[in-house]
Amino acid sequence: MRALCTAIASVILTTALCAEPGTGTATRVPPSRDLDQFVATETGLITLSADGLGMLTTFGSLRVEKPSLGATVRVAWLVAASTGFRAYEIPSGGILLNGVPVVWDHSIPNGISSWNHLADVTTIVAPLLDPQLPGVLSVPVEELQTLLVDGTALYVIFDDPGTTEARTAVLAFGAQATGGDSFSIGFGQPVFPDSNTVVELGLGISYGYARSTCQTSHVTVNGIRLTSSAGGDDDGEDQNGALMTVGGVGDSRLNPPSSQFNDPCALVDFTDYDDELYNIASYIAPGSTSLFVQTFNPSADDNIFAATLLLDFAAVVGEGALLTPAHSASCIGDTQTLTLTLQDGAGLPISATAASIEVISGPNAGLRLDGLTDGLGQLALSYSGAVVGTDVISGSFTNGAGVLQTSNIADLRWQDCLNGEEAELSPHQAVTCLDSTHTVVLSVTSNSGLPLVGVPSSILVISGPSVGLRVDGVTDSSGQLSLSWTSSQPGTDRIRGSFLNSSGLQEFTSIAENDWQQCVFNDRGILGPQMASPCAGDGHTVTLRLEDGQGNPLINHPATIEVISGPNAGTSSSGLTDPLGNLSMSWPGSVAGLDLIQGSFIDSHGNPAQSNTVGCDWQPCVAGINGVLSPANGEHCPGESHTVTLTLFSGAGEPVPGYQAAIRIVSGPNAGQLLVDVTDANGQISMSYISQLIGRDNFAGSFLDEFGQTAESTEAQVDWLDCSLPAPVIQIENAGPCDMRLVWDRVDAASEYRIWSRTSPDLPWTLEGTTDRRRFDLDCIDTTPLKLYMVTSVAP
Structure with missing residues (x-):
């Protein structure tokens, strides 16, 4: 009824196992390419989300942090890196994102005998993320050859109505050479960072093993060491095929504690020592127009495949053009200047080169300047506007490869300044201790600077631990409205003010920020890990680190660790901290349940002190547990119901009740x-x-085994058949490879026949064609895999 002929081929892939994950010896090292093989720059009211995932299982989820209500995806990219020293190039379709096969736009070899890949996945993730509420969201990802894929990274840029500050986001993709490489970032105009400036740099690194084999990458910015401990698998697992870290969602810009830390062998596990997310504002000297980033991997076996930048001014990576200012406003009749700056791959100015600046839309559309760049690599356009509106401007030049390259898009808003109001929030940036009071003041003035009294205004916390807090009112005799509040939760509150202008329109201020911090100046205890889920009957270890107010370890200091609640309440251990300021406690859990653990000690002032509280959620793991899906096979017509059941058995063959498990359709029309x-x-x-x-759905069941690891059940499948009329019996006529025809018996009441094919029983059927005859000519069959065919009949 369905299959004519098929061919089955088995492929055995043999790889050499290394002594430690993340290491290997390349017999053929393909050329690496620095981080300018693909550079995307977006400007505007945007935010950037980045996350990575390395896994030893086929299915997982990448996280995306949606910033605000109404935020929509402007553009998204997926990056994948194959496992080091396997010479494996991930084919298009080898990664599925939200169930959709990903087709690569860029594929390049790196310096560790593997490949880096990039694809624009905007059309895949936008329909999933746009309708959802703000917060940390999940996007399903599937690796068809997971042991040959170290991991994936998802980069999403949102148009964010929750921000009124224009930003620049940059994604640079490539493959840094392990023996040392660099890339340059140009600003186009001098910048003057202060203590409140954040220039966020994130790195994506695969095949790094942050443990005893001392694998790290060094990163230097403008000649100053930023970190000596980049890399590891804090977004993956500690095995080849899952070594992935990406600076982004859930990461901190406050680590590593020491940029000069140069002895990873000193720590057994430093996966959390460095999150690969940094604030490099302090590395930029006032008045700088560029910065220079250098990378070096002493172990010669880590793969830096991407870098991201998020900053409050325009920037360009590698050879390119930058138009500044990216966002500006000017009064009608005044003169405004836009400057196009060209730089080469080393960040040096490109002088005496033909370039253009053009107003591509707006009240001054068509205005254009063509000329040669000066000794600073710059070309400037100055003009005045006579009409209210927004000009959109672009620059361009022909790069070293002979390709026309455009700059970022700049916008210039022309406004009538004769009658206007202005507003601002102060302070614009602040740091406040937890449980203290913070106050912001909205000041509304005329364009001449006089306070405006009685203006309807509001202040709103749009994100952060105090999100939703607001005050509405009218400005007082000083033209001001204020909001005061406290927070017991650390994090950054972002605040926006608004008011009604004299035309009755709502105007917004720029966004102010307040960073709530735990102001601890005395000794402190840090207990970790924060949470673990071992099997009941196994052992678990927590470590308490004691340090002074400057972060130095407290050595030979008495301390106690105690289980303060849970099935093992009362279990404790006391002793003196070691040369790293650490004290550890290990204990077995005999029954399932959540233990809460806390450390205690006497600080240097003689006062009792406690650490943070951590958890150990003992799981009821069953020895020898296995799962069976049933029925293993099934057939149904569309519109009918199908039920698949996962049954868990213990090693003794007994059913396992009260145990969490999952059933997933891994492929097929309902994947x-x-x-x-x-x-x-x-x-x-x-x-x-x-x-x-119609098509075949394939099922997989999953559950935790006795070691707390995800285990898979047996497989099952169901075929959804076109049952509108009986399916004819088909056969092959003529056996030559280029002279083959499908023929079938007549089906009463059939007006036409549909011919379906697939290359594997695990794939859904694809429509080959429709005919009102009882035959169908096949193409020459000179490739593998061969196709399976099915014919269905359709009523008028």
Whole structure:
């Protein structure tokens, strides 16, 4: 009924196992390419989200931080890196994002005998993320050859209505040479960072093993060491095929504690020592127009595949053009100047080169300047506006490869300044201790600077630990409105003010920020890990680190670690801290449940002190547990219901009740459907659904094994068939490879026949064609894999 002929081929891939993850010897090292193989620059009211994932299983989720209500995806990219020293180039379709095969736009070899890949996935993730509420969201990802893929990274730039400050976001993709490489970043105009400026740099690194083999990458900015401990697998697992770290969601710009830390062998595990996310504002001297980033991997086996920048001014990476100011406003009749700056791959100015600046839309559309850049690599356009509106301007030049390259897009808003009001929030940047009071003041003035009294105004906390807090009112005799509040949660509140102008229109201020911090100046205790989920019966270890107000370890200091609640409440250990200021406690858990653990000590002033509280959630892992999906096979017509059941058995063959498990449709017309539930008294969970599509759905079940690791059940599948009329019996006529025809018997009441094919029983059917005859000519069959064919009949 369905299959004519098929061919089955088995491929065995042999790889050499290294002594430690993240190491290897390349017999053929392909050329690396620095981080300017693909550079994307976006400007405007935007935010950037970045996250990475390395995994040893096929399925996982990449995180995306959606900044505000109404934020929409402007552009998104997926980057994937194959496992080091496997010479594996990930094919298009080898990664599925939200169930959709990813087609690569760029694929390049790196310096560790593997490949880096990049794809624009905007059309895949935008329909998923745009309708959702703000917060940390998940995007499903699937690696078809997971052991040959170290991991993936998802970069998303949002148009963010929650911000009124124009920003620049840059993604640079490539493959830094392990023996030392560099890239330059140009600003186009002098910048003057202060203590409140944040210039965020994030790195994406694969095949780094942040443990005893001392694998790290060094990063230097403008000749000053930024970090000596970049790399590791804090976004993955500690095995080849899952070594991935990306600076982004959930990471801190406050580490590493020491940029000069140059002995990773001193720590058994420093995966959390460096999050690969940095604030490099302090590395930029006042008046600088560029910065220079150098990377070096002493172990010669880490892969730096991407860098991101998020800053409050325009920038360009590598050879390119930068138009500044990126966002500006001017009064009608005044003169405004826009400057196009060209730089080469080393960040040096490109002089005496033909370039253009053009107003591409707005009241002055068509205005254009062509000329040669000066000794600073610059070309300037100055003009005045006579009409209210916004000009959109672009620059261009022909780069060293002979390709026309455009700059970032700049906008210039022409406004009538004869009658206007202005408003600002102060302070613009602040740091406040937790449980203290912070106050922001909105001041509304005329364009001549006089305070405006009785103006309807508001102040709103648009994100952060105090999100939603607001005050509405009218300005007082000083033209001001204020908001005061406290917070017991650390984080950054972002605040925006607004008012109604004399035309009755709402205007907004720029965004102010207040960083709530735990102001601890005395000794402190840090207990970790924050949370663990071992199996009941196994052991667990927590470590308490004591340090003074400057972060120095307290050595030979008495301390106690105690389980303060849970099934093992009362378990404790006391002793003196070691030369690193650490004290550890290990204990076994005999029953399932959540232990809460806290450290205590006497600080240097003789006062009792406690550490943070951490958790250990003992899991009821069952020895020898296995899962069976049933029925293993099924057939249904569209519109009917199908139920698949996952049954968990212990090693003794008994059903396992009260155990969390999942069933997922991994491929087929209904791929992506997922059920997570707790097994019933028979050790079962069941998924029922109705399909309106034809094709084969393949199921997988998953659960935690006795070691707390994700385990897979047996497989199952169901075929959804076109049942509108009986399917004819088909056969092959003529056996030559280029002279083959499908023929079939007549089906009463059929007006036409549809011919379907697929190359594997695991794939959905694809429509080859439609005919009202009872035959179908095939193409020459001279490639593999061979196709499987099915014919269905359709009523008028």
